[in-house]
Amino acid sequence: MSDVLAITEHRQGELRDVSSELVTVGSELAAQQGGALHLGIIGGDVDAFADELSLEGVETIHTVDHGDEFNHDVYTQATAQLFGAVEPSTLLLPNSVNGLDYAPAVASTLDIPLVTDAIGISRDGGLEVTREMYGSKVETTVAVDADVAAVSVRPAEWEPTTDAGDPSIESFDADIDEDAVKSTVTGFEAVAGGDVDISEADFLISIGRGIEEEDNLPLIKDLVEATDATLSSSRPIVDNGWLPKNRQVGQSGKVVTPDVYLAIGISGAVQHVAGMKGSDTIVAINTDPNAPIMDLADYAIVDDLFDVVPALTDALE
Amino acid sequence: MKILVTVKEVAEAEDDFDIAGLDIDERYLEFDLNEWDEYAIEEAVQIKEDGDDVEVVSVTIGPERAEETIRMGLAKGVDRAIRVWDDAFEDAGMLDPKTKADLLSAVVEAEEPDLVLTGVQAGDDSFGATGVTLAESIDFEWGAVVNALDLDADAGVASVHRELEGGIEELTDIELPAVLTIQTGINEPRYASLRGIRQAQSKPLDLHELDDIGLDDEALESPLSRTAMYEPESEGDATVFEGSAEETATELASLLRDVGVVEG
CATH class of the missing domain: 3.40.50.620 (HUPs)
Structure with missing residues (x-):
């Protein structure tokens, strides 16, 4: 016993x-x-x-x-x-x-x-x-x-x-x-791959709940365009239908290991972290200095993404 | 056909908070409908809208404060609601999945639903066990972490997708009656209409005390107790860029150039 x-x-x-x-x-x-x-x-x-x-x-x-x-x-x-x-x-x-x-x-x-x-x-x-x-x-x-x-x-x-x-x-x-036995497993299905494989990207710009509204996405897309990065996200963005499933990083999405993972407005829930903690360099932009993502980040900006992201786009253009 | 949806009002903590004893000080908590349960309610209401003669009933274990949250479900199309509560809950400790399942079992016995929908987990304690525990207790079949549901009520089968790790879904046929735990993203939860909110005020919301569901204080005895709560020590050693947004953005831009992921 x-x-x-x-x-x-x-x-x-x-x-x-x-x-x-x-x-x-x-x-x-x-x-x-x-x-x-x-x-x-x-x-x-x-x-x-x-x-x-x-x-x-x-x-x-x-x-x-x-x-x-x-x-x-x-x-x-x-x-x-x-x-x-x-x-x-x-x-x-x-x-x-x-x-x-x-x-x-x-x-x-x-x-x-x-x-x-x-x-x-x-x-x-x-x-x-x-x-x-x-x-x-x-x-x-x-x-x-x-x-x-x-x-x-x-x-x-x-x-x-x-x-x-x-x-x-x-x-x-x-x-x-x-x-x-009243349930029968009839098969498995891989979630649609689509045109982009985020696990192949060297530079991922990843967005989370902090983006607040779908109307705010262009702000991020400008940055993605200016940097030639690949756009990914945490789960809520995909659940809301703002990005397709193949962009999701995390336990139920893709595991990624880019050179740089820029997490914008992502708190860093355990299911998300499971998909990105192997990234070489992790940068977090978040208003909450105690967000779990800060434990993983190599570099951090504790500030409002709506101020920092446009400034970053300007600095890189 | 009758669908029972179990819903929970959960607490979400603000970014800055204090712990008082074994929980976060209530001043720093905001109460709202559990995110997963929003999807479970939507799924049930969609089944009702697609079928004939489907009744959707919600059940909540929670104090009077939860009634506002329960009304939101009624405003979105739930037909009536049950709230299980009793003065005895005030002194009860941590309710473990079995204790909650026993309370819900009593409601299932009275309501005799064909299908029970729950959220995968509650956003506050993330136990993720009440739905499947309930299924086993009431001898229903079940499926956990369902992100697609096709119901064939005549054949008595729910064909579901279960969202496994790594972008793989399992396709499973589940015999009814069943408990399904619903994953976020399965549908697009609607907003309550003004008309729905008005109608919700006159829909039944019944309080069931322990006595009403044939239980007594003993039903609240749980083998689990929370003995401590604390903020985890930060393991972070991030270099924090300080200054205005322009200053921090400039520093980050040069970092990205140095690492070599952007040109210039």
Whole structure:
């Protein structure tokens, strides 16, 4: 009852990065709990995935050979059964889009508490989880008053484990009730590419909520024209239909690594940061000196974009 | 057909704020309808407009203050609204997803909707778990992070796109009844018309206390409690350009030239 069970994630034949990050957080937590780390792999090429996840800190890998792709009904059943077999005190799940689709169901089925989107976990006596609130403006700690709990872990928050280990690999024979599988994944679709690939650009000028209105876009387009940069944006601009989806930087859009990323009126929500933190030089123009984007920026101007942007266009023309 | 939309009034913090105890001081908070829920309401109202005999009901767990926000939903086409609240909530701690799902389950049992729409997450605490927890509790099927929805009520199937990471969407058929958590961008939420705002004043907005939905104070006992809130230490070491807009713009222009992304 002191072990950790972490459920890994894959898609279209490849393990997702969060899987080896779960090994890092899971082995740290297992050490604190005085227990071992178990990994669950559900569906896909489980043997190949198990080889790839034979990493330091993992004691046992349980493979559930059922289906090719994620299905939340199958994952919920298989995870609950693995949980029953391993009897961990902490169940770790990815706070990915698919994690959002089954972690709450697993916790509800098992009748254990769930804390989502953890950026820190410790068990010193009771389980304590660090998570953000109010769009990353504050951090909170949440205490869990239960012997057994589930925690979903924010992707890209922990470093992946890369050192090889020697876990035992066991096939787990999950008893999946097919009548309870009431959703069917029929395919995947890539979001339309369009004429521009922002991930190829050397210089991205990226706009966010701070632009306020669609009528203000020409201000930015003048700057883009003067600099020969490529225009991209954070999510709200695309949600509003002001720019097409292929311009979106972030978790659900494109991951970009330009020489310069100029973030204008972008606060830097975690989903956006996931898509641009690998840029060589990050410049932020924002009125809020405490905006999360400022933690990432190499250069910053704390001022009104409606004053700075026209001045910058003038200076470059 | 009946659609239940769960909506939440969320708090947004101003740029400058103070923390008082375990939360941001209320003076620095602005309350508004959760952004994701705006899209869920719009989706439900569009289904109503496209179909025959569709009723849209909203349900909110929230204090009296939330009624203004709830009325906005009514003004945009929601037919009637339910607010769950009780004096006992004032002393309750952090409501975890299971606690909220239990409260909402009681409403689902009374209303018997065919479809429940929720936002993917609430903008303030970003838990992102209430919808799917509710689905499991009431034995509905579900789909999380839906950014396209095609409903075939006769066949009892919702064909959805789920927005995965990296510009990939998953196409999934989901049997009804179901709970779908709605992602921003799925539609274009309308503005309330003046006529809608007037009509909203006479639409039913019923308060359900714990007793009314067959629950008592025990339903509010949560295993989770917030023990601290603090501002994260800035990890930033940005070089901040100081001065007027012209001065800072000139400095930035020379930086861009030095890096070599602009000519000159």
